[in-house]
Amino acid sequence: MNPSSDSSPQRGRRYHHGELRAALIEASFDLLAESGLAAFSVAQVARRLGVSTAAPYRHFPDRDHLMAAVATQAAAELAEEFRQTAERTGEDPAERFAATAGAYVRFVGARGAGFNVIFAAGPRRLHDRALADAGRRLMNLLLELAQQATGQGPEASLTLVEQHVVAAHGYVTLYRDEFFARRHNGIDAVADLAVAESRTLLRGMRKAPAAGAGHS
Amino acid sequence: MNPSSDSSPQRGRRYHHGELRAALIEASFDLLAESGLAAFSVAQVARRLGVSTAAPYRHFPDRDHLMAAVATQAAAELAEEFRQTAERTGEDPAERFAATAGAYVRFVGARGAGFNVIFAAGPRRLHDRALADAGRRLMNLLLELAQQATGQGPEASLTLVEQHVVAAHGYVTLYRDEFFARRHNGIDAVADLAVAESRTLLRGMRKAPAAGAGHS
């Protein structure tokens, strides 16, 4: 009887997992994708890997440090996703920018982690340098794509990025809450809605580029 | 020693609270506003009222029924808020519609409950008639305002409502996650952003009214 056949671990690992740190982060993504941020727990992640609930604390001092590691990786993956999506989309800068909204929705659908995790309060309190840098790089990438789309400076483009991000994130969260249950089924349909919204935003902005928030 | 001076209850109530059901709903709003949906618990609500943790179960069979009552009231209050906001805003139907985005952000900031609560999975499983009706009325009101703003039929207007709602809700959630911490402080600034986004959406839609989600 090969021990690899009796339970969860692949390659017959028995006592030492070997790459538990990386496995914890990966399992965290799975848990987030399946159950959401509210249901996330260190114990669940450990159980999912078939390892004792104390094991994660060999690799992360506490829950927030694990979350920060997940968030940092999410930011990096998301940036790469945006880059590839823009590349794949073609030459039109407006379409390249809009396409990232769809990429965001699909990414969060598949990985469970988005801006809510990357900018979450817990990990943020740690002042984790790697996480802060990854978050900044992600936003800068979007800002760059937005500037190409608008042909305008960082100031006006930042407004567009915010609107874009907020809308995409709104679609994801309301999708998870089953707000769209009846009308649109499947993450791809919602991703298309987010892209459409981004296009609309850009059109509306071109029509009145000086529109800001400024009154009240 | 007057008993009214030793603890929380006003008017010297001792054993019977008298209007605990309504008080539980009201305290739930406070808790949601302060700590968010993830931190909501029946025990916290009870403690906040200075009442035993078993007391709520005299009025609600379980947690989800309390949440459903809160959600129903939130939907009704929100509808009233939208109506008053539109009224107060003036004659321009586009502005009347856009203004509801700001009202939504401010309402969720103050009361802690929005579409995430109204359409949450838990209460929805109860098939609560009052909640379902209140949610429908809320969406119909928005749809009506949107039709006046676009001058178009329900189909195209429904898309606008979705975009509008998603954006407003996105602003609220990312505001709570302190996404805007640096640039914009205060719920009013974020509310203005949501209004601006709604205006932009409407402009963009007028420019290309046939834009749907349709490709994938």
Added chain:
DNA sequence: GGGTCATGTAAGTGGGCTATCACTACGGTA
């Protein structure tokens, strides 16, 4: 004044969570 019943309390059950502690298995190296 006495009974009744809705509405409250105290105490407890069973469960999940974070995190710690003493201990153990194993891989690599002298």
Added chain:
DNA sequence: TACCGTAGTGATAGCCCACTTACATGACCC
């Protein structure tokens, strides 16, 4: 081959939660 440090285990403390049960209170009605 002996041993040592890394990376696991199991048990446990301390906390919070949802919900239940038996009992206490007091408002209202006769």
